[in-house]
Amino acid sequence: MQVFLDQLWIARFALWDGFLLTVQIAAASILFGTLLGGIVGIQLSYAPWWLKLPFRLYVDIMRGTPVLVLILAAFYIPSVAGLSLGPTQAGILALSLFAGAHIGELLRGSLQAIPPGQAEAGRSIGLTFPQLLAYVLLPQAARSALPPWINTGVELIKGSSLLSMIGVGELLLKTQEIIGRNFMTIQFYVFAGILYLAINIVLDQLGKAVERRVGQH
Amino acid sequence: MDKQQPLLAIRGLTKRFGTVDVLKGVDLDLDRRDVVSIIGSSGSGKTTLLRCVNLLEEYQGGDIVLDGETIGYRSANGRRHRFGDRELSRQRSMTGMVFQSFNLFPHLTAAGNVMLGLRKVLRLPKAEARAVAETWLTRVGLAARADHYPSQLSGGQQQRVAIARALAMNPKLVLLDEVTSALDPELVQEVLNTVKSIADDGATLLIVTHEMRFARDVSSRVVFMEQGRIVEDGPPEQIFGAPKNQRLAAFLRNTRH
Numbered sequence: 243m244q245v246f247l248d249q250l251w252i253a254r255f256a257l258w259d260g261f262l263l264t265v266q267i268a269a270a271s272i273l274f275g276t277l278l279g280g281i282v283g284i285q286l287s288y289a290p291w292w293l294k295l296p297f298r299l300y301v302d303i304m305r306g307t308p309v310l311v312l313i314l315a316a317f318y319i320p321s322v323a324g325l326s327l328g329p330t331q332a333g334i335l336a337l338s339l340f341a342g343a344h345i346g347e348l349l350r351g352s353l354q355a356i357p358p359g360q361a362e363a364g365r366s367i368g369l370t371f372p373q374l375l376a377y378v379l380l381p382q383a384a385r386s387a388l389p390p391w392i393n394t395g396v397e398l399i400k401g402s403s404l405l406s407m408i409g410v411g412e413l414l415l416k417t418q419e420i421i422g423r424n425f426m427t428i429q430f431y432v433f434a435g436i437l438y439l440a441i442n443i444v445l446d447q448l449g450k451a452v453e454r455r456v457g458q459h
Numbered sequence: 460m461d462k463q464q465p466l467l468a469i470r471g472l473t474k475r476f477g478t479v480d481v482l483k484g485v486d487l488d489l490d491r492r493d494v495v496s497i498i499g500s501s502g503s504g505k506t507t508l509l510r511c512v513n514l515l516e517e518y519q520g521g522d523i524v525l526d527g528e529t530i531g532y533r534s535a536n537g538r539r540h541r542f543g544d545r546e547l548s549r550q551r552s553m554t555g556m557v558f559q560s561f562n563l564f565p566h567l568t569a570a571g572n573v574m575l576g577l578r579k580v581l582r583l584p585k586a587e588a589r590a591v592a593e594t595w596l597t598r599v600g601l602a603a604r605a606d607h608y609p610s611q612l613s614g615g616q617q618q619r620v621a622i623a624r625a626l627a628m629n630p631k632l633v634l635l636d637e638v639t640s641a642l643d644p645e646l647v648q649e650v651l652n653t654v655k656s657i658a659d660d661g662a663t664l665l666i667v668t669h670e671m672r673f674a675r676d677v678s679s680r681v682v683f684m685e686q687g688r689i690v691e692d693g694p695p696e697q698i699f700g701a702p703k704n705q706r707l708a709a710f711l712r713n714t715r716h
């Protein structure tokens with residue numbers, strides 16, 4: 243145990259950097275994914291079929307592809323096209339596209355679950371479509387989409403570990419590097435596992451707290 | 460004011476759902492302060508007619524003229540074009556609608572429900588919108604419930620908030636579609652009394668109802684709809700006392716209790 247703690251102390255900066263990068267990657271991906279998913283969900287719910295089609299295609303492709311494949315694609319395809327994305331950027335791109343599809347789909351579900359009488363009542367007082375969305379539909383959809391949205395965040399934290407495959411120095415890669423030096427395989431993997439678990443428990447509790455606050459009515 | 464021109468003129472309105480003709484040429488005029496009740500059996504097209512007037516449904520033929528303005532469609536080169544979102548929204552704001560199932564916004568308080576249109580459509584400043592909302596909630600007997608959410612109100616209270624929400628917009632015309640049929644029997648009267656009192660205050664109302672006694676009390680005219688047509692139109696004494704149409708007489712026999 244003492245040996246492990248000594249090694250942990252030596253590795254503290256590396257682990258902290260990895261931990262921070264994991265959180266940053268997940269945060270950036272959930273941010274971009276939510277913006278993208280907002281657009282996708284609205285289009286899937288209300289656009290005419292020909293406009294809906296490309297969004298549907300995007301969502302189905304993203305949801306049907308393993309995240310690791312998305313990450314490798316985001317890393318290698320742009321470089322073929324002459325664009326140079328760093329591994330972290332490519333990773334955030336892949337995870338954002340993944341999150342955008344999931345959030346778009348769950349927003350679509352939430353919007354379609356709103357009784358049609360809500361939109362009619364909003365229209366009947368004279369709200370335009372954008373106003374109807376902003377003040378009547380999205381606030382209601384956001385409530386029911388919140389728990390699965392948090393869950394997407396958890397998926398992103400876990401998914402970010404796959405970025406170690408393209409050399410992003412997030413928590414898992416840092417852990418592997420440390421193990422490469424001190425050979426304390428089990429101890430450091432367990433430690434990393436505990437860190438992932440901790441982030442996800444915090445996220446989960448955060449979600450529950452927000453839900454309690456907005457879910458009263 | 461032009462005495463010749465009715466506030467609402469519906470001319471030859473036709474509406475199809477798929478291949479089913481639901482409205483087969485409806486003509487109806489309302490003057491200012493008229494209270495017109497529509498009665499008729501289930502499926503005769505009463506709700507559909509109100510929804511067309513509130514521009515919640517598209518329709519295939521005929522015109523709806525509100526206060527001199529043809530709403531819903533414009534004609535160009537002999538073809539009809541549905542107005543765009545902004546114009547339809549503006550036209551919808553001139554009529555209020557109260558729904559059978561209340562349709563209050565669950566994420567907003569009673570006052571919030573009434574204020575939304577005042578703020579976003581009529582663009583009143585917040586304090587002013589709040590004052591108008593409170594006036595109307597007081598008017599329907601719910602001053603003390605202004606900050607309650609719909610889930611904290613009884614059905615009758617929710618429907619009265621919905622009436623306040625519609626009337627606060629100061630519409631030219633208010634459409635009411637069976638506003639008491641989703642209510643427990645003991646809550647019906649409070650809502651009917653509220654409707655009666657806004658009628659007495661001079662609002663122009665087009666009411667779909669199955670409450671025959673109420674229709675008789677409140678209406679200046681009653682129309683009977685049958686299979687997508689208005690087949691009789693007259694003062695309540697005539698409709699209920701001396702119906703001319705066979706189907707109307709049969710309908711009244713079946714609904715009288």
Ligand SMILES: Nc1ncnc2c1ncn2[C@@H]1O[C@H](COP(=O)(O)OP(=O)(O)OP(=O)(O)O)[C@@H](O)[C@H]1O
Pocket residue numbers: 476481499500501502503504505506507508
């Ligand atoms: N969205 C719709 N799609 C297809 N058919 C519809 C739709 N809405 C109404 N209809 C049909 O149109 C006809 C008239 O319906 P409407 O709701 O206007 O009748 P109503 O007179 O209001 O009846 P009720 O007294 O039961 O409320 C019915 O045959 C109904 O089945």
Ligand SMILES: [Mg+2]
Pocket residue numbers: 505506507637
């Ligand atoms: Mg009806």
